[in-house]
Amino acid sequence: xxxxxxxxxxxxxxxxxxxxxxxxxxxxxxxxxxxxxxxxxxxxxxxxxxxxxxxxxxxxxxxxxxxxxxxxxxxxxxxxxxxxxxxxxxxxxxxxxxxxxxxxxxxxxxxxxxxxxxxxxxxxxxxxxxxxxxxxxxxxxxxxxxxxxxxxxxxxxxxxxxxxxxxxxxxxxxxxxxxxxxxxxxxxxxxxxxxxxxxxxxxxxxxxxxxxxxxxxxxxxxxxxxxxxxxxxxxxxxxxxxxxxxxxxxxxxxxxxxxxxxxxxxxxxxxxxxxxxxxxxxxxxxxxxxxxxxxxxxxxxxxxxxxxxxxxxxxxxxxxxxxxxxxxxxxxxxxxxxxxxxxxxxxxxxxxxxxxxxxxxxxxxxxxxxxxxxxxxxxxxxxxxxxxxxxxxxxxxxxxxxxxxxxxxxxxxxxxxxxxxxxxxxxxxxxxxxxxxxxxxxxxxxxxxxxxxxxxxxxxxxxxxxxxxxxxxxxxxxxxxxxxxxxxxxxxxxxxxxxxxxxxxxxxxxxxxxxxxxxx
Numbered sequence: 367x368x369x370x371x372x373x374x375x376x377x378x379x380x381x382x383x384x385x386x387x388x389x390x391x392x393x394x395x396x397x398x399x400x401x402x403x404x405x406x407x408x409x410x411x412x413x414x415x416x417x418x419x420x421x422x423x424x425x426x427x428x429x430x431x432x433x434x435x436x437x438x439x440x441x442x443x444x445x446x447x448x449x450x451x452x453x454x455x456x457x458x459x460x461x462x463x464x465x466x467x468x469x470x471x472x473x474x475x476x477x478x479x480x481x482x483x484x485x486x487x488x489x490x491x492x493x494x495x496x497x498x499x500x501x502x503x504x505x506x507x508x509x510x511x512x513x514x515x516x517x518x519x520x521x522x523x524x525x526x527x528x529x530x531x532x533x534x535x536x537x538x539x540x541x542x543x544x545x546x547x548x549x550x551x552x553x554x555x556x557x558x559x560x561x562x563x564x565x566x567x568x569x570x571x572x573x574x575x576x577x578x579x580x581x582x583x584x585x586x587x588x589x590x591x592x593x594x595x596x597x598x599x600x601x602x603x604x605x606x607x608x609x610x611x612x613x614x615x616x617x618x619x620x621x622x623x624x625x626x627x628x629x630x631x632x633x634x635x636x637x638x639x640x641x642x643x644x645x646x647x648x649x650x651x652x653x654x655x656x657x658x659x660x661x662x663x664x665x666x667x668x669x670x671x672x673x674x675x676x677x678x679x680x681x682x683x684x685x686x687x688x689x690x691x692x693x694x695x696x697x698x699x700x701x702x703x704x705x706x707x708x709x710x711x712x713x714x715x716x717x718x719x720x721x722x723x724x725x726x727x728x729x730x731x732x733x734x735x736x737x738x739x740x741x742x743x744x745x746x747x748x749x750x751x752x753x754x755x756x757x758x759x760x761x762x763x764x765x766x767x768x769x770x771x772x773x774x775x776x777x778x779x780x781x782x783x784x785x786x787x788x789x790x791x792x793x794x795x796x797x798x799x800x801x802x803x804x805x806x807x808x809x810x811x812x813x814x815x816x817x818x819x820x821x822x823x824x825x826x827x828x829x830x831x832x833x834x835x836x837x838x839x840x841x842x843x844x845x846x847x848x849x850x851x852x853x854x855x856x857x858x859x860x861x862x863x864x865x866x867x868x869x870x871x872x873x874x875x876x877x878x879x880x881x882x883x884x885x886x
Contacts (some may be wrong), residue, residue: 372598377591384583392576400565404558411556414474419542419552421466422480427545429459463487477555483548490555534558535797596624601632608636611643671709678705715848729771736805736886737765740798743776747783755792760798768886771860778856781849782807782882789797790879803886810879813868822866862886 416639423697448760463480471478477490530537536556543549607615615636617629676791681702684692692698740797741762786796786809794810821827825848857864863885872877 371592376595377587377761380590381583381587384587385580388576388579388583388751392572392579395574396568399568406535407556407558410474410669411538411554414470414476415538415540415552415554418466418470418478418554419540421470421542422463422552423542425459425462425466426482426548426550429462429544446496460485460487464489474556476557479553479555481551481553508758532558558619589722596619597629601625601629605632608632608639613640618666671712674705674709678702678709684830712848715852729774730770731769733769734772734775735765735767737762737800739772739775740779740805743779744783744798747787751787751790751796754787754790756790757793758787759795759796759797761797764802766803766886767798770886774856774860778853778884779805779807783851785809785849786880786882803885805884805886806881807825807883808869808879808881810877813878814880819867823850825851846877857884 377808414538450809452601463482467480467487471489471491475491478488480487526539528537528604528860529540536554538554539552541549541551561573591809600619602616604615604617617632619629633861681692681698683694684690685698686700741760743759744760750756783798786807789811790796790809791811796810797806797808799806818827854864864883866880868878869881
């Protein structure tokens with residue numbers, strides 16, 4: 367089964383949540399609206415009753431005070447005048463009660479009945495008429511007016527206080543006494559028919575609002591899903607290109623949130639990966655070149671050893687068979703021994719050269735005063751130079767210190783000074799001095815031709831003047847061609863810049879030679 371992609375999954379998830387919220391909201395509105403509306407009606411109903419009782423008590427107590435004043439005038443006035451005053455007060459009292467009942471009935475859209483002093487004051491609001499419609503007023507009822515509460519139950523509202531609520535109506539009855547002890551009974555009636563009508567109206571329009579809510583949920587879920595999944599989709603496409611090592615691949619998002627941070631981290635990670643790949647490729651090339659150089663070196667070493675070893679074997683065979691001059695084995699056997707010693711030395715140098723890529727990389731660096739370091743190395747070569755009649759001129763006034771691997775630099779400088787002394791003619795000079803962060807070794811000799819100089823650092827390579835061998839396989843004028851090769855390999859491993867080139871001495875146009883410079 368194919369897994370669902372992020373966009374439809376996000377859309378369905380968001381739409382489902384919004385649809386559930388819409389359904390729950392409509393359900394709560396449908397079921398709670400009547401309850402809340404009824405509770406508000408009940409609260410308003412109770413407040414209206416409290417206000418109506420307070421106003422009736424005020425009016426009736428004032429009326430009772432006025433009647434006491436009238437009775438106090440009986441001795442002064444005639445009975446006819448007293449009765450006339452009582453009728454006036456009774457009429458004012460009736461109008462006040464009717465006014466209060468009418469006002470509260472119209473304000474609260476309810477029916478009110480007040481029974482006081484044998485009279486019933488009733489006002490029933492007709493919901494189909496306006497507040498000012500006089501047809502809402504109804505005639506007085508008799509003092510025994512009763513209201514049907516249930517189907518079979520009748521309560522006399524003038525006997526006890528009560529509160530009754532049905533599905534469509536609210537009833538309340540209360541009684542109190544005026545200041546003169548006269549009882550007053552109040553009955554209030556409020557219809558809840560608007561609640562049922564509102565509920566029916568909700569049933570009609572609720573499906574339309576629900577459909578509209580679901581449609582809006584789908585639209586907003588679609589927009590939200592696109593907004594959320596587009597950056598992730600772009601990142602996914604960019605990562606697919608990165609997987610194919612497309613160097614132009616880049617995660618590009620406009621957001622500044624966690625998705626933007628994720629995009630930036632992926633870009634940094636990819637750049638680090640490309641850098642690591644480049645380093646690995648360079649290392650592979652370097653290793654391949656080192657392996658190729660090692661193979662070439664071993665081939666050259668084999669070729670270099672082949673001639674003297676063949677000569678040695680020939681001499682030994684001739685001595686064994688007693689041929690010609692080689693019958694005098696006492697003369698030629700020491701020569702063979704010397705040749706074997708040279709072969710052993712050459713083989714050791716070959717082994718050392720083959721390990722140069724690893725021998726000095728792990729050696730710790732030490733702070734060294736170079737003029738002291740060179741002076742110590744120079745001691746044995748002063749004796750060799752003296753025996754050959756070669757002059758060594760030193761100037762260490764510009765000496766400086768540097769951090770370097772001591773054993774590696776000892777071998778480098780030993781090879782350079784050794785070659786300088788070896789290839790300098792008697793009565794000529796070898797100069798060793800310090801330049802600007804450099805060591806310079808010069809020797810007066812015939813400059814090496816450019817063709818030979820381009821191959822001078824190859825293993826076993828010797829210029830023409832040092833290539834000659836005698837019949838014994840010996841090279842009386844030169845070495846075995848490994849000195850400069852080893853020197854160059856060590857300096858390359860240590861990443862020190864150097865050059866080896868001819869020079870013409872500025873003080874003497876005749877004197878010339880070769881100059882080796884190491885830069886620190």
